[in-house]
Amino acid sequence: MSNNFTPEQIQAVLEANEQARQTTSPDVLEAFYPTHFTVHDIKLLPITLASYMALEKVKSPIINPKKDDQGKRVPATGDDILKAILILSLPPSQFRKLLKNEQEFEEAIWSLSEKIPVGEIVAIGEKIIQAINMAFNTAIPTGSDEKKTAIPASAGP
Amino acid sequence: MNVPLTQAFALYAAIAVRYGSELRGPSYVDRQILRALKEAS
Numbered sequence: 647m648s649n650n651f652t653p654e655q656i657q658a659v660l661e662a663n664e665q666a667r668q669t670t671s672p673d674v675l676e677a678f679y680p681t682h683f684t685v686h687d688i689k690l691l692p693i694t695l696a697s698y699m700a701l702e703k704v705k706s707p708i709i710n711p712k713k714d715d716q717g718k719r720v721p722a723t724g725d726d727i728l729k730a731i732l733i734l735s736l737p738p739s740q741f742r743k744l745l746k747n748e749q750e751f752e753e754a755i756w757s758l759s760e761k762i763p764v765g766e767i768v769a770i771g772e773k774i775i776q777a778i779n780m781a782f783n784t785a786i787p788t789g790s791d792e793k794k795t796a797i798p799a800s801a802g803p
Numbered sequence: 804m805n806v807p808l809t810q811a812f813a814l815y816a817a818i819a820v821r822y823g824s825e826l827r828g829p830s831y832v833d834r835q836i837l838r839a840l841k842e843a844s
């Protein structure tokens with residue numbers, strides 16, 4: 647039986663294995679000491695469940711991409727990207743307040759739009775998608791697919 | 804709600820492993836090894 651690994655690959659795997667068992671995973675370190683994304687001096691905060699749900703609330707195509715008739719992803723509009731920047735740059739208490747008042751939310755979007763050049767909006771959208779994807783870097787599915795139904799003790803023997 | 808998702812997932816994975824849940828995806832160690840293998844290829 648032969649394997650197709652080169653000596654360099656085997657060495658790299660052995661070293662990585664040794665290092666991984668002695669140090670904290672870079673994904674976990676990144677989770678607790680995150681690299682912040684900035685958009686024209688606007689610091690984007692790490693994605694939380696609250697900000698993710700806020701993006702769902704505004705039906706952001708950044709997290710639920712729209713698809714055309716041929717199943718191709720429709721790019722997010724400038725408005726969608728501005729909404730995402732606004733939500734991701736504010737603490738939950740502030741964006742929740744804004745989401746309750748449609749007019750205030752619109753005003754905040756307009757004032758944000760003045761700070762961001764139109765030509766850069768698509769690249770910023772990609773950066774935001776990357777930041778959202780990074781939020782799932784530490785997710786590891788656990789458990790089995792089997793459904794186990796717990797029988798409560800009150801059901802009797 | 805206000806905990807960064809990356810931290811929540813990392814803590815969840817640690818708790819799941821602590822209580823013996825089987826991982827269905829590659830562990831953090833596996834990921835580091837796969838990354839090193841990819842870089843060496």
